[in-house]
Structure formats: C-alpha cells, structure tokens
Amino acid sequence: MIGPLGKDLLGLAPLSAEQIRLVLDTAVPFREISERQIKKVPTLRGMTIVNLFFEASTRTRISFEFAEKRLSADTVNVAVAGSSVSKGETLVDTARNLEAMKIDMVVIRHPASGAAQFLAERIESNVINAGDGTNEHPTQGLLDLLTLRDRFGDLTGRRICIVGDVLHSRVARSNIWGLTKLGAEVAVCGPRSLLPNAIGEMGVTVFDRVEAAIEWADALNVLRLQLERMEAGYIPSLREYNRVFGITRARLERAPRDLCILHPGPMNRGVEIDSDVADGPHSVILHQVTNGVAVRMAVLYLLAGGKPELAEAAKKGAS
C-alpha cells in the first residue's frame, strides 16, 4: 500500500517539508500511547515486519521493535553477522527471499550507503532505512527534529550545529536535510579531517572551533566519535579530541544562551561529551529516546497507508 510518505522511507533528502511535518504531527499522539499503562493499539494487526540488521545496533533495533509491537505488528528480527562483503548470501538474494515470504515491511540497517534504496527498488514491501552506511538514518533525523520542535516550537531561523565526525555520520546527513527543509540554519563543527571536503556546498556553515559554534547555536547535536577514527589517523587522540572539540560544562557556561544538547547515542562520556553535560539540565538525550519510539510508530503507520486523523482515532478507540 502507498501511504502519504510513498512506498518507502529511505531518507529525509527525498521528503518534502510537508511530509516531514506530517510524521512529526503523527508522532505526538503515538507518544501518548507509550505513556499509557497498556501501551498497545491494534493499528498494524496482521502485518508482518522484518527487522533486517546487517550491523549491530541494539538501540535502533529495540526502538523499532517497541514501535512495531505497540502497533500490534508481528515482527521478526534477522541479524546478519559480518559485513556484506563477507561471503554468503548477497543483498539481492536476501531481498528475493523476503519477497517470497510475503512480508509487509522491512526495516533495514546496513553498512553500505544506498543499501536501503537498493532493497526498496527490488521488493514490493515497504522499506524503512534504519541507517545505511554513511548516507542517512532518517528516523534518527526525525526524532531529532521532534525533540527540537518540542523545545523550540517552530524551527524557522533556529540555529543548530552538528558537532563531530560528520564525514562518517549518517545522522549528520539526515539532520542537515531535515533541518534545512524545516527552515532551520545548520552548521557543522569538527576537525576538518572529519568533515566532508565539499561540506560548504551542502548549504551549511562550518565552524573550526567549538567555542565559536557554541556562541552561535541554539542547539548542538553532538555526534558519537568512534574509536576507529583515531586508529585510522583522522585525529591524534581521543584525549586531544575532548580538549579541543569536547562539549564540556566549562564551554557551555560561556554560551550566551541556554543551549539544547542532543546526542544520538551511544555516548562516549569524556570524549565528545562530558558526563555532567550529558546528565545536566541542557541535555534532552533521554527525551530523544522517548521520541524515537513515537516517530517510528508514526513512520510505520504512515507507510502502512494511514492518515493522521486515524492515528487520533486509533488512540481513542483503544483507550
């Protein structure tokens, strides 16, 4: 079935501002379902969803699984160990097998950019991208948008800076597309060796120093710094990264306004973010997690063909 988002959710780049707003608006009533004692509505009863994870990601998988189960879908988790290049079944074979099993939706996490699109072009089931390589992680982008909207209301003119390893981050790309579409001003900040060379051509401002970014921004989205980046020679050491680019309490105290701090998790405390910031008053990190389930419920629901009014009705009918 083709809903208001189209057949698949592959990224935020292909979505219009209206479609993004629709997801966020739909997520709000779904969030209320999660706050009830019986957190389940029959909206997707009888639908089969496969969570196909070619990369380990406990958080994202659990968040999707909660969303699916709260909508009463039947779910199967498939974890494919190792990278896609390792021997074994190819992605196209996997796609054909899934198709043959008549499933309704596939949630896919894959280490290769474009893998979700590749799958979507080859199967009739709805495909949700749960992170493909360094391309996009649209549901993370959407939950970040919802979290920022909860805090600021309209995002027009709001200044959001993405801090850290933008080069290897699918979260950063989804944020850039989504925030730009909703009218926010977007900046990135990090060591130049971890920013794409052509980042300036993507319509974002670049800050070399985190102090300047903090002075400019209304909110910071702090990216996880993976240990491998140091091993691959992108930065000298984690210690130095924290000293130069880490989001610390001392730095935030010099900010001209109260900043809102986001992090897609899992955090490296003491590297890209200090514990007292992560757990402090500026942090909306746990609110992001709550919103993650709601946004994913909204996406599942809309891809299944739902209209936002029906989400309201589903909620009322079940209560």
Added chain:
Amino acid sequence: MSRDVQRDVLLKGGRIVDPSQGMDTVGDVLLRGGLVESCGAVVAAPDGADVIDCAGLIVSPGFIDVHVHLREPGREDVETVATGAHAAVAGGFTGLCAMPNTKPVTDNQATVGFVKRRGEDAGYARVYPYGAISVSQKGDTLAEMGEMVAAGAVAFTDDGRPVESAHMMRTALEYARAFNVPVAEHCEDMSLARGGAMNEGVVSARLGLKGIPAEAEEIYVIRDILLARRTGGHIHLCHLSTKGSVELVRWGKERGINVTAEVCSHHISLTEDAVEGYNTNAKMNPPLRTAVDVQALQQGLADGTIDLLVTDHAPHHYDEKEREFADAPNGIVGLETALGVNCTYLLHRGVLSLAQMIDAMSCKPARVFHLPGGSLARGQVGDVTIFDPSRAWTVDASRFKSKGRNTPYGGHALTGQARITLVGGRVVYRATD
C-alpha cells in the same frame, strides 16, 4: 576461403578520411591480399572483387583501442578474447590492446602467446597483448619484458593497480627502452584512494560515499612524468580523468618529455552526477568527475595534450554489479558504445573535427604503440572502419556482442555507428539493421 586466395575488396564511393595522409576525399579504397592497394582514386572493380558501396559513409583507417580488459585467461564467464574481439569489431575497432590483469596475470611469454593466439583464432579484431610490468602485478620484481616482447607483447602495464614504488617504475621505464615499447601507468595513490567509490566532491558528500580525490591520480601523473624525464623512457598515462592531470601532461609535453596520455569515452561524456541513485553502472576507476574535468579533458584532446581515445572496456558479470554501491566492482563495457559516444559528445558538439576524432581513435594509437594500421596508405594493412557519424540509435545492452552488459549508456540515444569493419582486407562485421 583460405587467405592466399583472398579476393580483392573495393570500398566504393565513401568519404575517405585518413589523417595519416592528410586525406579527406570521396573516392575508392582497393584492398588486395589483405593490404591497401590504392586509396583515394576512383578505380574500376578488378575481376572477381567484392564491391562494397560506401556512399554516404566515412571510410577510415581501422580504430585501435589500446585499453581493453578481456578477462581471459581466468574469467571466461565474463568475457573471452573471442567475445571481446567480436565486440570490438562491432564497435568499429580493428585492433585492441589486451590488459594483463588476467588470472593468472599475463606476466610471462607463455600467457602473452596464449592471448595472442586466442586473438588470431577468433579472427575478429587484432589482439595485441600487454605484459605486466611486475611479476603477478605485485610491484616487487620486474617481469621478463624481453621474453614477452618476443612473444608479442606491445606494451607493459600493471593496470588495475598502480606501480606503487617509484623505483620500480623508474626501472621499468629504463629497461623497456631497449624494446621501444611504452610503459603504461594506472595513476592512483592508494593511500588516498583506498575504499573510495566515486569522485570526492559534493555528490560523494551528499550520498555518503567515500570519495577518491583528483590528487590520487595527479600525484602519480607528475611522479611518472618526472621519472620519464629522468630516464628518457616512454610513459603512457592511462585513463586520465581530471583537469589537473591534463595540465600536468601539458607541462610535460612542453618540456619535450616522452609522455603520452589517453582518455576514456565515459570521462569525456559523463559526470559524477551519473552515480545518483547509487547506479553501479556508473562506478569505475578512475571515477566519473565533474563538468569542469570533462571540459578540460575534451580541451586536452582538441589541443593534442591527450593523444588517444580508449574505452577501458571492463566487463563484469551482471550479478557482480547487482549489489551495494561500495561493494560493486569498478568498470564498464565500452567497445560497442565508444564510437557513438565520441561522435555524440565530441564530433557533433564541435569539440573535435572528424579528422581529429579518427586521429585519436586510429592513427595515433598505431603510432604511439608502434602497431600496424592507423593508415590507409598503399601497402598498409587492410584494416578499415566504415561508419555513419549521423546514424541515430539507442543503446540496448542485450544486443552487445560482449558478454558484459554493464554500461551506463543503456537506453541512451547516441548518434554515430560502425557499419562495416574490415581486418586484413576481410569483412569481419557488418551491421544488419
């Protein structure tokens, strides 16, 4: 029919364009005993001659593609010498140089002889084997160049990978001088390019694909030009893809350094935008670059900085390309689209004249690689390409003679097509539609 009683062939009334003789005239070409008997003058058909009406067509010395991957020995499921040579003549090529990155690597006289014989047995385009520069293309030990030249190798390269050691490249350039053959380089600094899947730029940033910067190529271009200056050897630079490379080659030529260069049809016609949607048929190495690079490459061809047009024909099995972009193999087939692409993007857009295009596809490859052909002067081999530069057609990969279907031009409308191809005075291909 055996070769010794080969009938004469009279190519009647075509427009003969042969830059090797400065010729552009409507007239006849007579082939006798596999060689050119006369060229230009209108002649009466000798008794028993086959007469081919070439009115309205271009008659040109046969095209030679010095950069072709044939996959035999090793991956005969993907392409054989015979299917590749068949694809070549269907694209108007009468000769091709076969790259040595086969399995096993063509790094010894036996394999060189094998590839050459396979070409002769097939009886389509002439197949000239490349030999590897280093044993197994590992870059450690110089391969036996003298033995391979004796067995038929016409040039040396480790294409598919660069010669990483500057010392090894220097030695190869020096050693190859004795045999008067070019040493060809696949310019790619692996420390910059490793893991890259497309051009580094705004499109790679958007798509989240690791990029290959222009400098990965250019660093090797200038290194090898300097080594050619030091050694006096002939360096031939494969598949240049960037504006900077063109400028560096120009720098070298201005100083009289023995450097020649080639460009692929895809690099003068497509940009990195073709990768959008993670199209694996737009994945090759070096990658498609930007419009600025395309323009510089075209300009380099027009002013002679770049000598040759090639295809880097690289067939892959269809399911090898049917996968995630980063994991898909590099390369596209090109033999059957090159003439159409070159006519469409160079000739009809006024970048090259007809004579310049034929020069870059026929005369210069023969000259740079010291091969037979590239000329219709009396006494030359009877290798002729007869083509219609104005014929419009749509690329349908399922009709390729090549086993490869991996083309970025599928469904594209091209203008310009080979009609009849002759090798050694015999028709080896005739278009049927």
